[in-house]
Amino acid sequence: MTTLTVDAAEFGYGDTGPVLSGITVTARPGEVLAVTGTSGAGKTTLLNAMAGLLPARAGTVAVDGTPLTSRDHAVSLSVVLIPQDNGLAAILTAAENISVAVIATGGSPADARRRTAGALESLGLSGQANQLIDELSGGQQQRTALARGLALRGDVVLADEVTSELDAANRQRVLDLLRAEAGRGAAVVFATHDPEAAAACDRELHLADGVATWARP
Numbered sequence: 001m002t003t004l005t006v007d008a009a010e011f012g013y014g015d016t017g018p019v020l021s022g023i024t025v026t027a028r029p030g031e032v033l034a035v036t037g038t039s040g041a042g043k044t045t046l047l048n049a050m051a052g053l054l055p056a057r058a059g060t061v062a063v064d065g066t067p068l069t070s071r072d073h074a075v076s077l078s079v080v081l082i083p084q085d086n087g088l089a090a091i092l093t094a095a096e097n098i099s100v101a102v103i104a105t106g107g108s109p110a111d112a113r114r115r116t117a118g119a120l121e122s123l124g125l126s127g128q129a130n131q132l133i134d135e136l137s138g139g140q141q142q143r144t145a146l147a148r149g150l151a152l153r154g155d156v157v158l159a160d161e162v163t164s165e166l167d168a169a170n171r172q173r174v175l176d177l178l179r180a181e182a183g184r185g186a187a188v189v190f191a192t193h194d195p196e197a198a199a200a201c202d203r204e205l206h207l208a209d210g211v212a213t214w215a216r217p
């Protein structure tokens with residue numbers, strides 16, 4: 001069971017002013033935490049910082065008390081990021097994208113085969129396993145990225161706008177899968193601008209004007 005804590009943190013880019021400041025939030029095992037806000041509010045900024053991609057200018061981002069130093073460090077602590085832009089390799093198939101990620105994080109080839117098939121099936125993509133990413137629709141690509149994230153079985157799962165291109169049935173399927181991730185003990189953080197999706201989460205942190213407030217603590 002792993003807890004990710006952001007404490008009195010400030011985040012920004014280059015020498016420009018802060019995007020977010022005074023951010024304090026804990027992602028707890030067994031919970032789905034929604035991070036909401038309008039476009040540009042800083043949802044991706046916060047999730048990238050939680051993933052170890054963006055250092056805090058002030059304050060800390062820590063996993064079980066250990067401050068994150070880099071993305072590699074976060075990966076070693078089982079922090080999985082499902083990025084907004086999918087991050088899939090276009091020259092690989094859907095199944096290969098997932099298998100490579102499982103093997104890169106220490107899984108055996110047999111693990112990779114089993115987890116890839118399971119993750120694709122859970123997202124309704126068994127029929128797309130051997131298609132190249134470029135041959136998939138935007139929503140299928142988004143579900144493939146999610147399948148890859150789920151196959152990694154992270155202790156912390158950061159899902160950035162993973163329902164933005166999905167129809168209602170697939171959105172519900174994804175919300176159920178994020179809930180299942182929490183059910184196996186992961187700390188799940190889900191960035192979304194969709195109020196209905198946020199309502200399905202346990203707590204909601206709202207970002208606006210560079211600060212965070214609890215819409216539902």
Ligand SMILES: Nc1ncnc2c1ncn2[C@@H]1O[C@H](COP(=O)(O)OP(=O)(O)OP(=O)(O)O)[C@@H](O)[C@H]1O
Binds near residue numbers: 013040193
């Ligand atoms: N790499 C970057 N360099 C400079 N500024 C950036 C960078 N990434 C994001 N920003 C700025 O940080 C602010 C927050 O952006 P961010 O992508 O975190 O918002 P968001 O809430 O995820 O938006 P959306 O819902 O549109 O994805 C914006 O003003 C954006 O222009």
